[in-house]
Amino acid sequence: MSVWDSIIGQKPVVDMLSHVASGDPKQITQSWLICGPPGSGRSNMARAFAAALESPDHGLGEEMTRVSSQVLAGTHPDVTVLATDKVTIGIDEVRDLITVSEQMPSTAPWRIIIIEDVDRMLERTTNVLLKEIEEPAEHCIWLLCAPSAQDVLPTIRSRTRIVNLAVPSAQAVAEFLEADTGVDAHIARRAARLAEGHIGIARMYATDERAMSDRDELVSGVLRLSRASDAVLLAGDLIDNAKAQAETDAERRLGRAEAEFRRVNGLGEKDRIPPKLRGAYNDAVGKKDDTKRFVTRRTRDVLDRALNSIASVYRDVAVLQNNAEDSVGLVNLENRTAITELSARLSRSAVVSRLDEVSTARRRLAGNGNPTLVFEALFCALMP
Structure with a gap:
């Protein structure tokens, strides 16, 4: 197994980074x-690149070394990853990273810092990072990840080497799902198609029946919209499902953290947490505010x-209106009949307008708009 095996549909980038990792360290x-x-x-790519940089074989071997396995598992002492479940990355977290970056690596050639979702930094936080990105410590490499270069402040992107990843093909994602999760080919192909190139969502659809059914109900609800009451009910169901899924994920996260803490400290599943470990337990499992x-x-x-x-519905409508199904296919193939009927009812400009409404809703959510009001307004705007 190679360090690059988890990278799907990115051969040109893998070839380039592999060449860099095996080249002259001074360059x-x-x-x-x-x-x-x-x-x-992109996060997996950063980890694989870090593994290739740190490994004695530079990731060129067919089997992973102990070093590369540690990097990919997140346990290597010289590779630090900042991943956040918060809305923004805090300035204190970045300051801590800068302190780490200035330390010499303990066992490997490089001290590597990976920051996922660097676009979640506020401007003042980014300014703290700027000097380190411009003039890194001699033995430190920074790997920042973002949806696009435009999502990062110009001062940061002008001081980095930019690597752009492609959207993996549905076929590549489906093949990965079959190998990674063991689901049958039909489920893998459907999950890959509905995820539109998003590997994580494709895996979720392939393995979580509720997530798939929630999506099916949402698409069917959008196609049935005809009255304001439909919009209100659909928005309410969507918000309730989103909160329920988030709370379930939080419970699973807490459960994993508690189980790992108990394992490390030799405690049984029902053993009481000793008073002397209570502080460490709270730090490991997280406080109520962190969970919130x-x-x-x-x-x-x-x-x-x-x-x-929702956008995929109107994408499919546009595909049918432009007779492009044979070349690009439909995302919501199971709803082809209803989408065909909608394509006959809407003009091309009306389809574009509805895609604009989805973009408007996304901006409102990003601006902390009330989710219920945002989706009620969106669904009302989508009605034919």
Whole structure:
């Protein structure tokens, strides 16, 4: 198994980064910005690149070394990853990273810092990072990840080497799902098609029946919209489902954190947490405020995914109106009859207008708009 095996549909980038990792260390760029749409695997790419940089075989071997396995597992002492479930990355977190970046690596050639979702930094936080990106410590490499270069302040992107990832093909994602999850080919192909190149969402659809059924109900609800009451009911159901999924994810996250804490400290499943470990337990499992922020972030992620599903309906309508199904296919193939009827009822300009409404809803959510009001307004605007 190679360090690059988890990277789907990105061969040109893999070839380039593999060549860099195996080249002259003195010529390696020390600040990188890895860009790709959600689900393209930019975080996985950063980890694989870090593994290739740190491994004695530079990731060229057919089997992973102990070093590369540690990097990919998140346990290597010289590779630090900042991933957040919060709405924004805090300034104190970045200051801590800068302190780490200035330390010499303990066992590997490089001290590597990976920041996922660098676009979640506020401007003042980014300014703290700027000097380190411009003049990294001699043995430090920064790998920043963002949806696109435009999502990052010009001062940061002008001081990094930008790598752009493609959207993986549905076929590549389906093949990965079959190998990774063991689902049958039909489920893998459908999950890959509905995810529109988003590997993480495709895996979720392939393995979580509720997530798939929630999406099916949302698309069917959008296609049935005819009255304001439909819009209100559909918005309410969507918000309730998003919150329920976020709370379930939070419970699973807490459960995993508690189980790991108990394992590390030799405690049984029902053993009481000793008073002397209570502080460490709270830090490991997280406080109520941390859980609340996680639920807020996860709810937004679910609603953002819902907007993608809604947009896919009007994308499919446009495909039919332009006789392009043979060349690009439909995302919502199961709803082809209803989408065909809608394509006959809407003009081309009306379809574009509805896609604009989805974009408007996305901006309102990003601006902390009330989710219920945002989706009620959106669904009312989508009615034929």
